[in-house]
Amino acid sequence: PCHHCKQRGQISCNRCKGRRQVKCGECSGQGTKRPRVRGCRGSGEIECPTCLGHKQLLFSIKVKCEWRKRQVDFIEEKTDMPDELVRDVSGTVLFAEEDDSVSPILNFPYAPVNEASARLVAEQDKAVKGQRVIRQRHRLRGVPVAECHFQQHSGGSGVFFRLRLREPAVH
Known part of the structure; x- marks a missing residue:
């Protein structure tokens, strides 16, 4: 009326x-x-x-439905290589979980990974508090990196890195 x-x-x-x-x-x-x-x-x-x-x-x-995609990451590596070189490399998936809500990794043999996982999951939970979460994904990827230091005959020196972009396919 x-x-x-x-x-x-x-x-x-x-x-x-x-x-x-x-x-x-x-x-x-x-x-x-x-x-x-x-x-x-x-x-x-x-x-x-x-x-x-x-x-x-x-x-x-x-x-109005607003879909947000929030992506956070943690890169643990012991070389001087810039993180940007590793961020978009596919590597090998060592752990993957996808569900309505994900849990932190607890039993990985390298403690910094467990700590970073717990911190990232807690930050995500805090960032989406009060919002409806449809799906979450948590992945741990391993990227083999080779660091090579060299000396030139002229006296100069340097370093280069080699990333294995993908694990070779096993047949």
Whole structure:
């Protein structure tokens, strides 16, 4: 039902305020001239501008869903290689979990991985508190890295890194 006209389809005329008469501007209300009534034409009511006289409204509800993808990572390595070189390398998946809610890794033989996993899961839980989480994914990847130091005959030295981008396929 229309809330503006209370399901009547009509509201009081703004000009005559529902009294069906207006004071004539030409004869100052003496009745010597008949004013041209605009709006309600003497009925005292006009069509409801909200429902256009239909007495009912059709509501549309707009639902906004926002999908967020939050990704955090931890890179543990003992070389001078920049983390950016490892971040997007596929490596070998050593552990994978995907569910409504994931748990930290607890029994990996290298303690910094367990600690980082617990910290990342706790940070994620805090970041999404009060929000509906549909799916979480937790992965541990191993990326073999070779670090090579070299000396040039001219006296200079340097270092380079070799990443194994993918484990070779086993047939």
